[in-house]
Amino acid sequence: MCHSRDHRDVILRAGDELVxxxxxxxxxxxxxxxxxxxxxxxxFAGGFEGADHEIAxxxxxxxxxxxxxxxxSYGSYGYVFYISRKPN
Numbered sequence: 891m892c893h894s895r896d897h898r899d900v901i902l903r904a905g906d907e908l909v910x911x912x913x914x915x916x917x918x919x920x921x922x923x924x925x926x927x928x929x930x931x932x933x934f935a936g937g938f939e940g941a942d943h944e945i946a947x948x949x950x951x952x953x954x955x956x957x958x959x960x961x962x963s964y965g966s967y968g969y970v971f972y973i974s975r976k977p978n
Contacts, residue, residue: 894970906974914969928957 894911901908931950938946 897970897972901972901974905977907977909973909975911970911972914971916965916968927953 894913898908898911931953934946934950
């Protein structure tokens, strides 16, 4: 896992200008992302057959893992969005 300063350094080393960086609020992640994801998993899981079933199971497993990590480490990590541009 990287820190925000590491990502900023990558942008600058690439010769880009950092326009803006903002963190997604923790409550938004749970209320509008992970919470919705958890509800969708219930309808998604088990709706596939054959090779598609294996892929769907892998997606469900990874999604459940992310939800569990968020529950057990709330406030310990987050998502930061970066807006950059090539200099004029």
